[in-house]
Each structure stands twice: as C-alpha cells, then as structure tokens.
Amino acid sequence: MAMADLDIHEPGDLAEAFCLLRAPDGAARPMGGGTALMLMMKAQLFKPSALVSLAKVDPRFHGVELSADGASFSIGAMTTFAELEHHADLCARLPVIAQTMVTLANPRVRNVATIGGNLAHADPHLDLPPVWASLDAEVSVIGPQGERRFPVIELFAGYYETTLQPGELIMRLHAPVQQGWRRRYVKVTTRSAHDWPAIGIAIGLKMQGARCEDLRLILSAATDRPTRLVAAEAVVRGQAITDDLLAAAGKAAASEVHIETDSRGSSDYKAHLLSVHLKRALHDLCE
Amino acid sequence: MKQDLTLTVNGVSYTRAVEPRVNLGDFLRHDLGLTGTHFGCEHGICGACTVLVDGATLRSCLMFAVQAQGCEITTVEGLSDAQAPLHPIQQAFRDQHALQCGFCTPGMLLTVVELLDENPDPSEAEVRDAISGNICRCTGYQPIVDAALQAARTLKGGTR
Numbered sequence: 001m002a003m004a005d006l007d008i009h010e011p012g013d014l015a016e017a018f019c020l021l022r023a024p025d026g027a028a029r030p031m032g033g034g035t036a037l038m039l040m041m042k043a044q045l046f047k048p049s050a051l052v053s054l055a056k057v058d059p060r061f062h063g064v065e066l067s068a069d070g071a072s073f074s075i076g077a078m079t080t081f082a083e084l085e086h087h088a089d090l091c092a093r094l095p096v097i098a099q100t101m102v103t104l105a106n107p108r109v110r111n112v113a114t115i116g117g118n119l120a121h122a123d124p125h126l127d128l129p130p131v132w133a134s135l136d137a138e139v140s141v142i143g144p145q146g147e148r149r150f151p152v153i154e155l156f157a158g159y160y161e162t163t164l165q166p167g168e169l170i171m172r173l174h175a176p177v178q179q180g181w182r183r184r185y186v187k188v189t190t191r192s193a194h195d196w197p198a199i200g201i202a203i204g205l206k207m208q209g210a211r212c213e214d215l216r217l218i219l220s221a222a223t224d225r226p227t228r229l230v231a232a233e234a235v236v237r238g239q240a241i242t243d244d245l246l247a248a249a250g251k252a253a254a255s256e257v258h259i260e261t262d263s264r265g266s267s268d269y270k271a272h273l274l275s276v277h278l279k280r281a282l283h284d285l286c287e
Numbered sequence: 288m289k290q291d292l293t294l295t296v297n298g299v300s301y302t303r304a305v306e307p308r309v310n311l312g313d314f315l316r317h318d319l320g321l322t323g324t325h326f327g328c329e330h331g332i333c334g335a336c337t338v339l340v341d342g343a344t345l346r347s348c349l350m351f352a353v354q355a356q357g358c359e360i361t362t363v364e365g366l367s368d369a370q371a372p373l374h375p376i377q378q379a380f381r382d383q384h385a386l387q388c389g390f391c392t393p394g395m396l397l398t399v400v401e402l403l404d405e406n407p408d409p410s411e412a413e414v415r416d417a418i419s420g421n422i423c424r425c426t427g428y429q430p431i432v433d434a435a436l437q438a439a440r441t442l443k444g445g446t447r
Contacts, residue, residue: 007288008307008353035331038310038349042330051307053354082343106420107401108334111343112350194419 003041007050017057018144018167025049030169032078032117035109054078054116058142060171061116064090075173077116081128085110094175096183096202100131103187106194116170119155122162122225125196129156130220131185133228134202137175143168153218156225181206182285186277190264197221198264199273205285210240217278222259222270231256232278241286249282250275294355296321297365305352312336312347315362323363323393327422334421337394338362344401363393366400376400376438385434387425394421399435407443411436 008031011017021028028050031037040046054061055078062076064087073090084090085101101110104127118128119139133153140149144167152173157163164170182205190198197220204216215236217229232253239245254271261267289304296319303318315321315338327333329348336347339361366374373381376399386392395418402409402417409417414435415428423431 003308003310005306006308008290008351010356034351034354035346035349038351039330042349051351102416107417108337108344108346108398108420109331112345 004047006048008053009050010053010056012056014058014142014169017052017054017169020050020052021167023050028052030054030120032114032120033080033112034117035113036117036121036123054169057169058171060142061169066090066093066177070177072174072176075115075175077114077119077170077172079115081105081110081113081115081118082107084115093177094135094183096131096135096185097128100127100185100187103127103185115173119152119173120162120164120170122156122158122160124156124159124223124225125200125221127185127187127197127200127220130200130202130218130226131183132173132175133218133226134183134204134216135175135178136216137173139170140172140174141168142171147171149174153226153228158224178204178206184281184285186281188273188277190269190273196264199270199277201274201278201281202226203278203281203285205282207241207286212236212239212241217253219253219257219274221264222274223257224260227257229253229256229278236282241282243283246279246282247275250279253278290353292353292356294358294360296360297362307351307353309352310348311338311340311350311352311355311360314352315347315360318352321362321364325390325393327390332422333391334394334398334418335391337397337421339397339401342401342404344398361397361400363396366396375441376403376434379434379438379441380431383430383434383437385426385430391421391423391425395423395431399438402435403439403442408439409435 009020027048029048031051031053061078065074091098137152138149139152155162184203186201187197188199189195199222200220202218206213215233217233218226219229220226232249235249235252254275259267259270289306292305293302312324312326315324325335327335331346331349337344338347340358376396380386398418398421414432
C-alpha cells in the first residue's frame with residue numbers, strides 16, 4: 001500500500017527543524033516514533049508533504065532524569081514507551097507508569113511510540129495522557145518564539161487538537177514524585193481485552209488515616225480530551241471514605257461531564273461504567 | 288526524491304536509493320527480495336510484518352525504510368541458514384504444529400525471539416501477552432504458546 005509522495009527530513013538542530021516545519025504549503029509535520037502518524041497517512045486522513053523527524057534535533061528531547069532532590073522525573077519527548085517501562089528507577093518511584101504500559105498496545109508498539117508523540121497526537125483514547133495529568137505533570141515546549149512550560153492537562157484542546165502554537169514542539173515532560181500517593185490507571189474495554197478503552201480513569205489518592213487528604217481523578221476516552229472530574233473530587237476530598245461516599249462520587253463523576261457515544265458504548269452506558277469503576281477503584285486504593 | 292539508505296539485514300550490509308514514502312517491509316520485500324516478511328493488514332494490527340530493528344520488534348509496515356538508516360535488521364531469513372538446522376524457536380514451531388498456513392509465522396517467530404531475549408523463562412500468560420499483537424487464524428494459538436514454551440526450555444538448556 002503505497003503512500004503519497006513526501007519528503008522525510010532528519011534535521012540536526014532546532015533552527016533547521018523550525019525552518020523545515022514552516023514549509024510554504026503548511027503540510028510539514030513533526031514526527032516522533034511515527035506510529036500514529038503513519039496509521040493516519042495510510043488511512044488517507046492525513047497527507048503531509050514532509051515529515052520532520054525529531055530524532056536528532058536536540059539532546060534535550062532525549063533521556064530520563066531524576067532531579068537531585070528526588071522530587072521529579074524529567075523525560076525527553078523522544079523517549080519510547082519501552083524505555084520508560086524498563087527504567088528501573090522510574091518504575092520503582094512511579095509504579096503506575098509500568099502498570100499502565102502493560103495495558104497499552106503490545107511490545108512492538110511500545111518499542112517505537114514516543115512520550116511526546118503520544119501527547120501531541122491528542123487522541124482522547126490514549127492511555128498515558130490521563131495518567132500524566134493525574135500526576136500533575138507539566139510539559140516544556142519549544143518553538144521559534146522560545147520555551148514555555150505548563151500543566152500537561154492544558155495541552156489538550158479536543159479530538160486530535162492541542163494548544164501548541166504553530167512551530168512549537170513538545171520537548172520534555174516533568175512528572176513529580178509525590179510521597180504517600182496511591183495511584184492507578186483503570187482501563188475499561190468493552191469489546192476485547194486489547195481494544196481501545198471505552199473509558200479510562202487515572203486516579204491519585206492521598207489518605208490520612210481513614211480520611212482522604214487529596215485526590216486527582218482524570219477521565220479519558222469518554223470525553224474529547226482528558227478531563228479532570230472536579231465535582232467527584234470535591235465529594236471525596238477531606239472526607240472519611242465510606243461506601244456511600246464513593247457511590248456519591250461515582251454519581252457526581254457521571255453527571256459532571258459530557259460523555260461521548262461511540263462504537264464502544266453509548267453515553268449512558270459509559271456513564272454507568274464510570275460510576276461503577278470509579279467507586280470500585282477508589283475502594284481498592286483505600287485498602 | 289530518493290534518499291540513500293545504508294543498513295544491515297541479517298548481517299549483510301546494503302546501500303540502496305529509496306523513496307522516503309517506502310515503508311521498511313516493502314523495502315525488504317521488493318528492493319532486497321527478502322519475501323519472508325509478510326504483509327497482512329498493512330496498518331499495524333496483524334503483526335505478520337514484525338521484524339527486529341536493533342533487537343527490538345516493530346511493525347515494518349508502519350516504519351519508513353529511511354528511518355532504519357544505520358540499523359541492524361533481523362528478518363525471518365536471518366534466524367537460520369537454508370542448509371543449517373532450524374533455529375530452536377523454528378524447530379519448536381515445527382514440533383508443536385504451531386503453523387498451518389504459515390502466513391503469521393515470520394512475525395510470530397520474531398516476536399518470540401524478542402520475548403525470550405528479555406525473559407528466558409516466561410509463563411504461559413507472559414507468552415500470550417507477548418503475542419497479543421500477532422493474529423493467527425489457523426491454530427487457535429495454543430500450539431504457538433506451547434512452541435514458545437518449548438523453545439524457552441531448549442534455549443535455557445543450551446542445546447541450540
């Protein structure tokens with residue numbers, strides 16, 4: 001299956017990359033691992049005239065580093081899923097990442113797909129973006145106008161849409177390592193075990209005795225972008241955990257967001273899945 | 288515009304001029320004549336086109352050939368020489384009747400190569416997880432799982 005003609009560039013510095021991405025026809029696109037991009041090109045949803053590989057643009061796009069005080073990981077955008085999955089230090093301190101990876105595609109995909117490409121693709125069904133959001137992670141992006149850093153949840157603007165400005169590239173991801181938080185990613189599939197999720201819920205929970213001190217609840221796949229469940233969080237935050245409270249949180253979650261109907265379930269069905277799985281996961285995490 | 292590509296496939300170095308839009312699998316099949324790598328779905332679902340690039344599996348239908356610049360590729364042809372005994376994983380597939388039509392087999396074999404490199408003693412569940420991205424419409428998978436477990440025992444015993 002041949003694709004339309006195109007150029008593939010592998011610039012050795014950022015200035016050249018920015019220049020190549022400003023192609024006169026507006027159809028040059030950056031490429032990380034290329035997994036999602038090539039699928040869209042094969043489906044003829046997307047016809048770039050040029051792809052600009054980010055493999056060699058800058059050393060800052062590579063490497064996984066723990067800060068000297070151990071408070072956060074800094075992850076280059078070109079880091080593959082497999083590199084993270086096999087990073088002993090990261091898996092020890094943020095085990096939710098390894099837990100999520102095994103639910104995500106298969107080794108052959110994880111060997112190629114990159115952290116930055118996964119974020120930039122902004123498909124709401126992807127598994128890692130809600131997890132990063134639940135960690136209060138931030139992204140550093142760099143463009144012709146300079147560098148800026150903001151919470152990862154602010155990156156997503158809707159289906160396949162981000163808040164990146166023209167020419168901007170995701171350079172690094174910063175994931176805090178917070179002590180005392182329990183974390184889980186719940187992937188709910190409705191057709192087969194390896195399907196895309198009907199809903200995904202990333203949960204962070206900090207307990208103080210029987211009381212919830214703080215929490216993060218991020219919903220994905222059911223909404224057009226990873227979405228923080230503010231009302232459900234408010235039900236639980238500061239409260240002693242009881243079955244009634246968790247049931248109320250599940251109800252609050254299901255009513256606070258607009259849930260999309262798709263081939264993996266109707267809006268009503270997914271709302272029901274959300275209330276049940278949220279309650280169940282919080283219950284398990286409290287134990 | 289064609290770009291020069293130099294890479295190593297099964298230990299042999301090749302240099303060819305290729306169009307950037309050509310994917311790695313088509314390059315292997317059409318430019319190098321290595322037709323052991325099969326194309327099923329051509330959009331990353333079936334796993335038939337799996338090859339090893341620098342030791343890691345990936346889908347050769349979803350990678351541009353030019354991205355493999357300088358890489359070492361292993362295809363099914365690289366597992367054993369025509370006149371030599373089969374690779375232990377190939378032998379296990381044969382022993383366990385882990386193939387019928389054989390279309391998925393090259394991708395299955397290379398997927399199991401990577402699995403056993405990383406995890407020489409996998410459980411049945413780990414084998415099933417490893418081959419979850421490879422579709423077989425003949426065997427019902429059980430003989431393939433049995434073959435992977437047999438190969439693990441053989442390789443551990445050092446009777447290559």
